[in-house]
Amino acid sequence: MQQLRNDLIRSEASELREEATGVILSEASERSEEAKSKDGRAIVITSGKGGVGKTTTTANLGTALAVRGARVVLVDADVGLRNLDILLGLESRVKHHLLDVLEERVQVEDALVPGKHTDGLFLLAAAQAREKDDVETLRMQALIASLRERFDYVLIDSPAGIELGFRNAVAGADEAVVVCTPEVAAVRDVDRVVGLLGNRFRPQLIINRLRPALVRKGKMLSVEDVNGILRLPLLGVIADEPEIIITTNRGEPLALRMQTPTGAAYHAIAARIAGDDVAAPMPAQAKASLFERLGAMLGGKRR
Amino acid sequence: MIEFLRRLFGQTGSSATAKERLRLVLMTDHLELAPEMIETMKRDLIEVISRHVEVDRERIDVTFERQDRTLAMLANVPILSVNRPNGNGARKQTRPPVRRRRRRKKAQLGGSVPARAGAT
Numbered sequence: 109m110q111q112l113r114n115d116l117i118r119s120e121a122s123e124l125r126e127e128a129t130g131v132i133l134s135e136a137s138e139r140s141e142e143a144k145s146k147d148g149r150a151i152v153i154t155s156g157k158g159g160v161g162k163t164t165t166t167a168n169l170g171t172a173l174a175v176r177g178a179r180v181v182l183v184d185a186d187v188g189l190r191n192l193d194i195l196l197g198l199e200s201r202v203k204h205h206l207l208d209v210l211e212e213r214v215q216v217e218d219a220l221v222p223g224k225h226t227d228g229l230f231l232l233a234a235a236q237a238r239e240k241d242d243v244e245t246l247r248m249q250a251l252i253a254s255l256r257e258r259f260d261y262v263l264i265d266s267p268a269g270i271e272l273g274f275r276n277a278v279a280g281a282d283e284a285v286v287v288c289t290p291e292v293a294a295v296r297d298v299d300r301v302v303g304l305l306g307n308r309f310r311p312q313l314i315i316n317r318l319r320p321a322l323v324r325k326g327k328m329l330s331v332e333d334v335n336g337i338l339r340l341p342l343l344g345v346i347a348d349e350p351e352i353i354i355t356t357n358r359g360e361p362l363a364l365r366m367q368t369p370t371g372a373a374y375h376a377i378a379a380r381i382a383g384d385d386v387a388a389p390m391p392a393q394a395k396a397s398l399f400e401r402l403g404a405m406l407g408g409k410r411r
Numbered sequence: 412m413i414e415f416l417r418r419l420f421g422q423t424g425s426s427a428t429a430k431e432r433l434r435l436v437l438m439t440d441h442l443e444l445a446p447e448m449i450e451t452m453k454r455d456l457i458e459v460i461s462r463h464v465e466v467d468r469e470r471i472d473v474t475f476e477r478q479d480r481t482l483a484m485l486a487n488v489p490i491l492s493v494n495r496p497n498g499n500g501a502r503k504q505t506r507p508p509v510r511r512r513r514r515r516k517k518a519q520l521g522g523s524v525p526a527r528a529g530a531t
Contacts, residue, residue: 292433296440328429329433330426337434337437
């Protein structure tokens with residue numbers, strides 16, 4: 109633990125964002141270049157702050173990528189607080205978890221839970237009754253590497269924080285998606301996380317839970333405010349929609365409903381991740397005439 | 412009363428406040444994360460000032476302080492002696508603080524001349 113602390117302190121010392129080399133995470137970069145090109149992509153979804161929507165984002169992007177026809181595995185790296193299974197509606201099907209695999213009690217094939225609603229989507233759930241410190245970084249790296257050989261995308265849902273749990277989640281990844289809400293604390297934490305990640309992960313940004321009506325009234329940080337500070341490549345912006353709560357209640361990611369604006373936004377982000385030349389999705393400007401609002405309300409109730 | 416204030420300030424848009432707080436907090440965060448940058452800056456500062464006056468390198472103190480809407484850099488640089496080209500020797504009086512502006516950071520140069528300054 110002390111060693112870890114020292115590492116962290118040392119890395120902090122050499123870390124202005126621009127020149128950060130991802131010191132603490134550099135051991136992850138030792139894989140050969142040729143292996144990388146053949147394999148799928150391992151993307152960690154992280155944020156620093158908790159409660160900004162990492163898990164929801166992971167579930168929806170995974171679903172959207174799988175709907176596109178990719179083979180996707182979602183790894184819940186939030187050991188001790190298993191959530192991703194709930195968002196995917198798979199909680200009753202999880203038989204084995206990440207630590208069962210890492211500690212070699214079961215083969216990885218036996219621990220992967222196929223998605224309920226989408227072909228090509230699999231979940232490797234976190235352990236609920238264990239702790240983040242129980243994960244061995246090197247084994248985690250090896251596991252992600254082996255998953256990359258079989259899947260097009262390995263999305264790793266990172267726990268909040270920047271401690272060992274975060275570092276384990278990041279260890280096997282070589283790209284990062286950071287999720288930020290338009291709040292001072294969230295932006296500050298993303299800034300910190302991006303500093304820790306360094307350039308190797310080429311972090312890209314998703315702004316989550318934006319309320320266009322509040323932004324218009326000057327009561328919420330705007331996309332420009334947030335990214336004027338973070339200056340990251342913007343994958344897209346997701347509005348704060350009641351639909352997210354409803355779909356979460358049901359365990360059906362909103363990305364399954366491509367016709368909804370937010371569902372479509374997740375698909376656009378997935379397309380951008382896949383390399384398609386589409387614009388970053390932005391929530392519709394809440395011009396909100398009474399007529400439109402009534403329409404939206406009625407539309408919402410019909411479901 | 413509170414409701415009145417809330418109305419008064421709420422209407423001006425709390426996002427502006429958020430933005431301002433964010434800007435300041437990030438500046439302090441970045442400084443905290445870059446102690447070696449501060450050291451380098453201190454060295455550069457000493458070098459520049461030393462071209463004009465002799466300073467007490469051991470007792471230079473650079474701190475950062477959050478003031479109302481800005482982050483200020485406060486540098487306390489004790490001056491040992493002032494060598495003027497026309498040979499008038501050192502002044503005994505404490506020099507008034509010299510203010511320097513560098514972008515948003517205010518460098519406040521509070522010079523104090525210790526008693527032994529007159530040695531040269």
